[in-house]
Amino acid sequence: MKPNFWQTKNFISLFLYPLTLITFSINFLKKLNIKRNFKIKTICIGNLSAGGTGKTSLAVELNELLKDKFKTVFIKKRYINQKDEYNLLKKRGKIISSNSRIDALKAAEKNFDLAILDDGLQQKNIKYDLKIVCINSYEGFGNNFLLPAGPLRENSSELKNYDIVFLNGFKKNQKIKKKIKKINKNLKIFDSIYEPTNFKEYNIKNKFLFFCGIGNPHEFENTLKKFKFKIKEKFIFPDHYSISDEIIDNIKDKANKNKLKIITTEKDFLRLAKKQQKDINYLKVKLKIQNINKLKKFLKSKI
Structure with missing residues (x-):
């Protein structure tokens, strides 16, 4: 979970502000x-911000749009704590995972036409054909400070070097759009929302308990509420x-005592051991991109 002080300029964020020089220096050296x-x-x-912004969901959608034209592959840098995202991508297409994105791309060159990288904008020694930034529409850039005083992995001014921005989430954030255009008037901006694809499997007359361990849990909760759970x-x-x-048993005991159905995200479900998954369901969602034809046209001109 992200600390609340990342959202505003406050005593804690200002106290930590001098430490942002470390993040700034690392980013500067990467550019060399x-x-x-x-x-x-x-x-x-x-993304520019730490935490969940919808990168993996967008990777899946772009793969669906482009897999008929190209032989596609997902590239995901190997992190021990991100097996959930790896498993999610693996369900949707071919994937190469390595400790090095460069090694993964070398391997991909042998058998594929197009690599879709889930994360990697801050790796400055790779020339990408198309650079896309995902932003959570609810949180935006937070207090606009670099880590650790704020959520930014690099300055928002870096948007001048990118091609597309996706504002992912239910909130329509015109303030963020104005800020983005002020930094880079040529950036293409697309809105997208999370839409359940297995909604009909659920009886919303039931009462639910949900759990999740994702970057933006409020988006999952908003999705459930929007669809009347x-x-x-x-x-x-x-x-x-x-x-x-122990935690799973506690969740199941609470659900049983209160006659609640248990629901989680697909990523969380894939992270569970087989025995833990019993009596737990997940909401499968896709990122529904607004103005999809405009996006297809743009992708055709760039890829």
Whole structure:
């Protein structure tokens, strides 16, 4: 979960502000690297802010749009705590995961036409054909401070170097759009919302308990509420949290005592052990992109 002080300029964020020089310096040094070209076409989907912004969901949607034209592959840098995202991508297409994105791209060149990278905008030694930034429409840039005083992995001014912005979430944030255009008037901005695809499997007359350990848990809760799920209990954990048997048993006991159905995200479900998954359902969602034809036209001109 993201700290609340990231959203405003307050005593804690101002106290930590001098430490942002470390993040700034690291980013500056990264820019000195020589960019490497690859034979394969590349789309990198990243974010400026730490935490969940919809990168993986967007990677899946772009793959659906482009897989008939190109032989596509997902590239996901290997992190021990991100097996959930790896498993989600693996269900949707081919994937290459490595400790090095450069090594993954070398491998991808041999058999594929187009690589879709889930994260990697802050890796400055790779020349990407298309650079996409995902922003959570509810949180935006927070207090606009770099880590650790704020949520930004790099300055929002870096938007001048990117091609597309996706504002993901239910909130229509015109303030963020104006700020983005002020930084880079040529950036294409698209809105998208999370839409359940297995909604008909649920009886919304039931009462529900939900749990999740994702970057933006409020988006999952907003989705459930938007589609009229009656939420009576919730358990929220840090992003990529590994839930113990004891916690799962506690969740199931609470649900049984209060006659609640248990629901979670697909990412959280895939993170559970097989025995933990019993009596737990997940809401499968897709990122519904607004003005999809405009996006297709843009992608055709760039890729």
